[in-house]
Amino acid sequence: xxxxxxxxxAPEIIAKNQKGETIKLSDFLGKxxxxxxxxxxxxxxxxxxxxxxxxxxxxxxxxxFEVIGVSVDSEQSHQKFIAKYELPFNLLADEDKKIVNDxxxxxxxxxxxxKYMGTARTTFVIDEKGYIQHIxxxxxxxxxxxxxxxxxxxx
Numbered sequence: 001x002x003x004x005x006x007x008x009x010a011p012e013i014i015a016k017n018q019k020g021e022t023i024k025l026s027d028f029l030g031k032x033x034x035x036x037x038x039x040x041x042x043x044x045x046x047x048x049x050x051x052x053x054x055x056x057x058x059x060x061x062x063x064x065f066e067v068i069g070v071s072v073d074s075e076q077s078h079q080k081f082i083a084k085y086e087l088p089f090n091l092l093a094d095e096d097k098k099i100v101n102d103x104x105x106x107x108x109x110x111x112x113x114x115k116y117m118g119t120a121r122t123t124f125v126i127d128e129k130g131y132i133q134h135i136x137x138x139x140x141x142x143x144x145x146x147x148x149x150x151x152x153x154x155x
Contacts, residue, residue: 004104006135010035010126011102015070015092018078023068023090026130032065033126034148036139037105039119041073041081041091048141049121050087056145057088063149064128070094071119123148 004011013025013035025033036053038046053060053067060067067089073081078091092099100106100119109118121141125134125148134151 004124004132004135006132008132010124010130010132011099013070013092013099013102015094015099016075017090017092018075018082020075023092025068025126028066028068028126029130030128032063032128032133034060034065034067034123035070035103035126036067036121036123036144037070037100037103037119038121040071041077042084045121045141046071047081047085049139049144050081051085052142052144053089054085054087060145060148063152065148068092070099072097072100125151 010025015023017023038049040046050069057067069089069091072094074095075093078093081087082091094100097106103124105120105122106117107120109116121139123136123139123144124132127133136147140147
């Protein structure tokens, strides 16, 4: 379990996006990155969150942010999710669970008394130098973009 906190250097990410292209977090140095982890493509909460980022994407770009989503789904699953909801940003496939483990978001969950491992919905805001500026553990799916902007203004 990772002990990442605000001020920590964000762990490097090297992963394939929905197009099979290798994406590295270090490629985004000089930009602020919204790195959001979500449990599963095409599920209600995850779709709401992704569509909120989609609807505010141009505004976020204008504020200097890049948006990157991460789940343990496959590239093919991401392709379908992006096509269905016209998502304009990268979704990284973390099928080997390296990224979710590096960021400490692969956790034991409990639903209806059944315990299982899954991704804790978490958003990391990473600054231009690659350091974690904010960690949002209670993500408001419907207002995910505004939640980040409110944190940035409060700083």
